[in-house]
Amino acid sequence: MRTIQTSQIVDAVAAMCIKGNTELPADVRARLEQAMAEETAPSAKEVLRQLLENADLAMNTKLPLCQDCGLAVFFVEVGDDVRIEGGNLRDAINDGVRKGYGEGFLRKSACDPLTRANTGDGTPAIIHFDFVPGDKLKLVYMAKGGGSENMSRVTMLAPAQGWEGIKQFVINRVAEAGPNPCPPTVIGIGIGGTFDHAAKIAKKSLMRRLDDTHPDPDIAAKEKELEEAINRLGIGPMGLGGKTTTLSVKMTVEPCHLASLPLAVNVQCHSQRHEEVIL
Amino acid sequence: MAEYKLTTPLTDDDIVKLKAGDVVFLSGIIYSARDAAHKKLFELLDAGKELPFDLAGSAIYYVGPSPAPPGRPIGAAGPTTSYRMDTYAPRLHALGMKASIGKGKRSDEVKAAMKEHTGVYFGATGGAGALLSNSITKSTVIAFDELGPEAVREMHVEDFPLLVINDSHGGELYAVPDREAAGIK
Numbered sequence A: 001m002r003t004i005q006t007s008q009i010v011d012a013v014a015a016m017c018i019k020g021n022t023e024l025p026a027d028v029r030a031r032l033e034q035a036m037a038e039e040t041a042p043s044a045k046e047v048l049r050q051l052l053e054n055a056d057l058a059m060n061t062k063l064p065l066c067q068d069c070g071l072a073v074f075f076v077e078v079g080d081d082v083r084i085e086g087g088n089l090r091d092a093i094n095d096g097v098r099k100g101y102g103e104g105f106l107r108k109s110a111c112d113p114l115t116r117a118n119t120g121d122g123t124p125a126i127i128h129f130d131f132v133p134g135d136k137l138k139l140v141y142m143a144k145g146g147g148s149e150n151m152s153r154v155t156m157l158a159p160a161q162g163w164e165g166i167k168q169f170v171i172n173r174v175a176e177a178g179p180n181p182c183p184p185t186v187i188g189i190g191i192g193g194t195f196d197h198a199a200k201i202a203k204k205s206l207m208r209r210l211d212d213t214h215p216d217p218d219i220a221a222k223e224k225e226l227e228e229a230i231n232r233l234g235i236g237p238m239g240l241g242g243k244t245t246t247l248s249v250k251m252t253v254e255p256c257h258l259a260s261l262p263l264a265v266n267v268q269c270h271s272q273r274h275e276e277v278i279l
Numbered sequence B: 001m002a003e004y005k006l007t008t009p010l011t012d013d014d015i016v017k018l019k020a021g022d023v024v025f026l027s028g029i030i031y032s033a034r035d036a037a038h039k040k041l042f043e044l045l046d047a048g049k050e051l052p053f054d055l056a057g058s059a060i061y062y063v064g065p066s067p068a069p070p071g072r073p074i075g076a077a078g079p080t081t082s083y084r085m086d087t088y089a090p091r092l093h094a095l096g097m098k099a100s101i102g103k104g105k106r107s108d109e110v111k112a113a114m115k116e117h118t119g120v121y122f123g124a125t126g127g128a129g130a131l132l133s134n135s136i137t138k139s140t141v142i143a144f145d146e147l148g149p150e151a152v153r154e155m156h157v158e159d160f161p162l163l164v165i166n167d168s169h170g171g172e173l174y175a176v177p178d179r180e181a182a183g184i185k
């Protein structure tokens, strides 16, 4: 058994929230630079130029990249041989969010869904736990903005609709969202599981690096097929037209019920803020 | 596509010349308001009370800034998605609002109101909140402080960079998705 103190978790989470909101990850930056080189339309180029300048400015001033510092979403892998000391793991993560969003001058965007009263400190975080072999604690954080999240959908297709039905639904969703989710977007897709699980694995897909390749060549090819089709929509950066409507499509496929074909499309903006730490 | 420098309060003459795709650098005072603030503004209007700012010639910015760190007038301050304010915008245009600033599509009702009352919808670059804050020189909460990031702020802007998305003649800048090229029905 390895012991990890909750105080260490609080500090690590706070640091991730601040870094995640002020430093654009290298994989996202590289993809935006590539898009800028490929675009020919002046308006598309100008948007991408502004986004890169914004990233430099955020890095230098420690201002957040975007005023919407998101809901704090975590995927946590707890090693079987880890013991948390000093309190509860969920509380420690929320304490870290409170600290990071406070000390980092990040916007607190969590509110009661009915009264709309702001919770005041950015909590509660959305936390997904998993248990894995080993003696490490892995925390993956994402600042998930509301504008792009609002464009996301879950649907239950009929099995007969198959891959063709999936393609139609995903591309239509992106077409209907148009300029709203701050394109160029990243599209996280969850196929399989149950209604709730499809949404969770769609979100988990967004935690992947933009430049990775899915280990299953068939799924990797399907991700490419969707990415190319979406980019043929021509929505472009900020919806002003262009070749780059999505930066990347990431898919997770898991078994489902014989009667179902659950599909979730989680839309993420160009401000693809993700961080991870292993304790 | 033309480039203009405009100063608030905006006049019909300022708006009529604008065409979708024009670049505008806006200076003067603009007011921030998003979902919760609009709801409260409408409660005031319905009760026949005065609004915290003069709508005549005004520009409303759909933004909920992040907190100002020491030494800066404001935190990151980019636009939020505008369609959520579509139910409110037509009445505000009828009462004198000249411009709204946000990102994303507007409803047909808002477009019709801009035609009828000579209004314009400007887009600012979504997700460029740090960069856009550079054009805001001063920001003061003037109403609904309890709403935190959603409070109404009076913002002084200098050459705030905007694009005309919908003009007062029915013109629109956003690209129409090419469904056929993407292979969807």
Ligand code: SF4
Pocket: A066, A067, A068, A069, A070, A144, A145, A146, A147, A148, A180, A181, A182, A269, A270, A271, B078, B079, B080, B126, B127, B128
């Ligand atoms: S969609 Fe993303 S980039 Fe756009 S305003 Fe929201 S969080 Fe920021």
